[in-house]
Amino acid sequence: KNQVEQSPQSLIILEGKNCTLQCNYTVSPFSNLRWYKQDTGRGPVSLTIMTFSENTKSNGRYTATLDADTKQSSLHITASQLSDSASYICVVLTGGGNKLTFGTGTQLKVEL
Amino acid sequence: GAGVSQSPSNKVTEKGKDVELRCDPISGHTALYWYRQRLGQGLEFLIYFQGNSAPDKSGLPSDRFSAERTGESVSTLTIQRTQQEDSAVYLCASSLDSTANYGYTFGSGTRLTVV
Numbered sequence: 001k002n003q004v005e006q007s008p009q010s011l012i013i014l015e016g017k018n019c020t021l022q023c024n025y026t027v028s029p030f031s032n033l034r035w036y037k038q039d040t041g042r043g044p045v046s047l048t049i050m051t052f053s054e055n056t057k058s059n060g061r062y063t064a065t066l067d068a069d070t071k072q073s074s075l076h077i078t079a080s081q082l083s084d085s086a087s088y089i090c091v092v093l094t095g096g097g098n099k100l101t102f103g104t105g106t107q108l109k110v111e112l
Numbered sequence: 113g114a115g116v117s118q119s120p121s122n123k124v125t126e127k128g129k130d131v132e133l134r135c136d137p138i139s140g141h142t143a144l145y146w147y148r149q150r151l152g153q154g155l156e157f158l159i160y161f162q163g164n165s166a167p168d169k170s171g172l173p174s175d176r177f178s179a180e181r182t183g184e185s186v187s188t189l190t191i192q193r194t195q196q197e198d199s200a201v202y203l204c205a206s207s208l209d210s211t212a213n214y215g216y217t218f219g220s221g222t223r224l225t226v227v
Contacts, residue, residue, distance in 0.1 A: 034216075043116070043203055043218030044155075089155070100145075100216070104154035 003027070004092050006103035013110055017080055021106045023073040023090030031093040035064050035075045038087040038105070047075070047088075080110045114138075116219035118204050124225045125194055133189040133222045137206030142184050145207075145216070148173075150200045158202075161187060162209075194226045 004025045013019050025033070032051045036044035048057045048064040050073070056065045061084075063076045077084055090103040117136040125131050137144050146158040157171035161181040172178070176194075181187035191198055201221040 036218075041220070041223075043205070043220045045218070046216070100155075100157065102147075102155040 004090055004101050004103035006088075006090050006106050008106055009104070010107040011109070013080055013108070015080060015082055015110050015112055018076065018078050019080060019108065021075045021077075021088050021090075021108070023075070023103055025071050025073070025090070025092045025101070025103075027092040027094055027101050029094065030068065030071075033064075033066060033073050034091045034093075035062070035073075036089040036091060038089055040086070044089055044091075077108075082110050082112070084108060085110045116204055116206050116217050118202075118219035118222050120222055121220065122223045122225075124227060127196060127226055128193055130190065130192045131194055131224065133191075133202050133224070135187045135189070135204030135206075135219060137185070137187070137204070138217055140184075140208065141206035141217075142209050143207040144181055144187050145205045146179055146187070146189050147203045147205065148200045149203060149221070155203065158189070191224075194224075196226045199224055199226045
């Protein structure tokens with residue numbers, strides 16, 4: 001069964017600190033992986049998209065990494081801000097298909 | 113429009129009633145998806161439309177769920193004889209096409225509460 005597992009399930013950090021969220025997947029064949037940010041009461045918004053050949057990609061304070069051999073991805077948030085408080089969801093697209101497999105997300109809370 | 117629009121944003125309905133949820137995708141987006149997100153759980157695929165092809169209905173949880181889309185425009189998700197376990201946020205997403213090269217834009221969802 002194709003699965004996407006994320007850790008930690010929840011995380012609380014102080015404003016200004018860095019954090020790293022993890023995503024492990026068993027989806028096959030792999031096409032691409034996206035990290036989404038979902039604010040409470042809103043739909044998910046794409047942060048980064050990575051294909052098989054990409055190892056790292058940055059979007060402002062967000063940096064995603066991908067190791068296609070170990071089927072692991074991480075999302076690193078630098079100098080966190082209160083507005084970073086949200087759910088971060090790892091999503092994998094199966095190659096040749098059209099289904100997205102979603103992780104259950106990491107709930108991040110940034111506090112003063 | 114500029115984004116994916118869903119309506120209503122909130123819906124409270126009595127158990128056993130039928131509900132209809134609407135999704136207006138981004139103009140020109142041929143692919144449209146419906147997902148369900150129960151409290152504390154991940155996004156669950158329901159149904160996928162791609163242009164005029166037959167929809168992928170493999171994620172619909174029961175025959176009480178159905179969805180329609182006319183061409184590449186508005187889609188409606190209908191839940192008949194609602195049950196309390198249908199309470200969830202129903203999210204719609206659209207994409208330029210079904211390839212891996214384009215991102216998916218999500219609407220803000222419809223929060224359905226069955227009482």
